[in-house]
Amino acid sequence: MQDSPPTASMPSGDPPRDPSREGPRPRGAASLVARLTRWNMAVLVTTVVLCFIVIATTGWFSAQERQASLSQGSARVLANSLAPMLVFEDREAARNELQSFVRRGDVLEVQLILTSGQLFASWEAPGQHSDLLVSQAMSHPAMHHEADAQQLRVWIPVELRGERVGTLYLRESLQALHQQLQRAILLVALMLGVAIVVASRALRFVQRRALSPLVELSRLAEQVASDQNYSRRARVHHPDEVGRLTERFNQLLRRAEAWQAELNRQLRAEQAAGQQFQRLAHEDSLTHLPNRLYFQSALQRRMAQARDQREGLALMFIDLDNFKLVNDGHGHEAGDAVLVEVSRRMSGVLRGSDVLCRLGGDEFALILPGRSAESVVSNLAQRLIAVVREPIVIEGVPVQVGATIGVASFPEDATDEAGLLGQADAAMYAAKRAGKNTFRKAGEVNSHEA
Numbered sequence: 313m314q315d316s317p318p319t320a321s322m323p324s325g326d327p328p329r330d331p332s333r334e335g336p337r338p339r340g341a342a343s344l345v346a347r348l349t350r351w352n353m354a355v356l357v358t359t360v361v362l363c364f365i366v367i368a369t370t371g372w373f374s375a376q377e378r379q380a381s382l383s384q385g386s387a388r389v390l391a392n393s394l395a396p397m398l399v400f401e402d403r404e405a406a407r408n409e410l411q412s413f414v415r416r417g418d419v420l421e422v423q424l425i426l427t428s429g430q431l432f433a434s435w436e437a438p439g440q441h442s443d444l445l446v447s448q449a450m451s452h453p454a455m456h457h458e459a460d461a462q463q464l465r466v467w468i469p470v471e472l473r474g475e476r477v478g479t480l481y482l483r484e485s486l487q488a489l490h491q492q493l494q495r496a497i498l499l500v501a502l503m504l505g506v507a508i509v510v511a512s513r514a515l516r517f518v519q520r521r522a523l524s525p526l527v528e529l530s531r532l533a534e535q536v537a538s539d540q541n542y543s544r545r546a547r548v549h550h551p552d553e554v555g556r557l558t559e560r561f562n563q564l565l566r567r568a569e570a571w572q573a574e575l576n577r578q579l580r581a582e583q584a585a586g587q588q589f590q591r592l593a594h595e596d597s598l599t600h601l602p603n604r605l606y607f608q609s610a611l612q613r614r615m616a617q618a619r620d621q622r623e624g625l626a627l628m629f630i631d632l633d634n635f636k637l638v639n640d641g642h643g644h645e646a647g648d649a650v651l652v653e654v655s656r657r658m659s660g661v662l663r664g665s666d667v668l669c670r671l672g673g674d675e676f677a678l679i680l681p682g683r684s685a686e687s688v689v690s691n692l693a694q695r696l697i698a699v700v701r702e703p704i705v706i707e708g709v710p711v712q713v714g715a716t717i718g719v720a721s722f723p724e725d726a727t728d729e730a731g732l733l734g735q736a737d738a739a740m741y742a743a744k745r746a747g748k749n750t751f752r753k754a755g756e757v758n759s760h761e762a
């Protein structure tokens with residue numbers, strides 16, 4: 313057989329890819345490292361800012377308290393030295409004492425008031441006006457202080473030998489303290505800013521290291537999803553949760569690989585079975601020549617090709633002579649053996665492009681593609697008749713059959729398959745009538761003879 317029946321194309325072992333599961337990470341999907349760093353930074357910055365607020369507030373209040381206690385201490389010393397001057401009504405000495413006291417610089421106002429409520433001596437910084445109410449000064453029996461954001465006020469009783477002789481009122485500016493504190497806060501803020509920058513770098517580095525096995529696993533999963541190569545394996549870095557996850561993932565890969573191998577094996581088996589089925593459907597089981605089903609499609613295909621390429625084609629209809637006698641005389645099995653041998657002999661004299669088919673019984677058809685010269689066709693018919701006529705030895709007994717051939721040419725005798733086969737069939741019958749073991753061409757058979 314020169315033209316083998318077509319085989320069915322089977323799908324490859326790999327299942328189809330799903331493009332939606334491939335490709336880079338979608339836009340806007342941040343990496344786990346970046347997301348974790350952002351969250352950690354948010355927590356860190358919030359904590360640092362809260363700490364900063366607590367430190368600054370506590371610092372402010374404790375600095376104010378320290379300033380108040382310092383001022384109270386110096387006011388007490390001043391009150392002690394002013395007490396005798398108050399008793400002896402030495403205003404000049406009291407003013408001098410106040411003058412030397414206010415050299416400290418932060419003082420805005422000092423007032424010395426007698427128990428009667430009368431002002432004994434005072435000092436006010438340039439541009440300052442006293443804000444003291446006498447009733448307020450006398451209302452505090454013991455040392456007392458008040459502070460707001462800008463100023464500190466101290467009231468202290470002036471006593472001599474345990475007896476109250478007046479009140480000393482001191483008002484101080486907290487501006488210097490403010491500036492000092494601002495500088496300290498700025499310095500702390502700067503240091504915290506640097507600490508945040510260093511911490512963010514360190515966090516990113518640590519998280520990148522800690523999450524690298526997870527990132528590696530995710531990359532591997534993406535690769536496997538993309539190329540479906542289940543023989544890949546992920547590296548287990550540490551025997552922690554991620555390590556165990558990696559082991560489970562490798563286990564899944566091993567199973568998927570085994571499933572894929574089994575699926576491929578099944579597909580190959582089905583492919584082979586399909587090819588076998590295709591072959592059997594188009595093959596004559598006795599002679600292994602292409603059968604009638606294949607002949608019909610082959611003739612259609614070859615004629616279409618001939619039409620397209622403006623080529624010719626010849627068809628021979630071959631019927632064995634006196635084959636029935638073999639069956640009747642030597643049995644059906646002997647008849648089968650003759651059919652097999654005749655097929656083998658006829659195949660032996662054909663060209664590679666010729667297609668010999670068994671149509672059924674003792675009937676054969678031969679497609680000769682291309683435009684063949686008349687003499688070539690005649691010679692081939694004679695050779696076929698000659699090889700078939702050679703005696704065939706069946707179980708030691710020679711038997712003889714013959715062959716009668718009808719030839720039809722495309723496009724001269726017919727332009728469609730049925731017409732061409734009919735013409736070859738008619739020519740063959742004409743040859744039978746002419747005495748068998750011969751051939752006839754459709755073009756030479758006149759209508760009367762047909």
Ligand SMILES: Nc1nc2c(ncn2[C@@H]2O[C@H](COP(=O)(O)OP(=O)(O)OP(=O)(O)O)[C@@H](O)[C@H]2O)c(=O)[nH]1
Nearest residue numbers: 631632633634635636637639644645647648673674
């Ligand atoms: N052994 C065998 N015989 C078959 C097979 N198919 C058909 N036959 C027989 O082949 C014979 C064909 O009959 P014919 O073509 O009329 O017989 P013939 O002797 O060749 O007649 P002519 O063509 O006039 O020479 C019949 O007896 C069928 O039973 C087969 O597969 N095996």
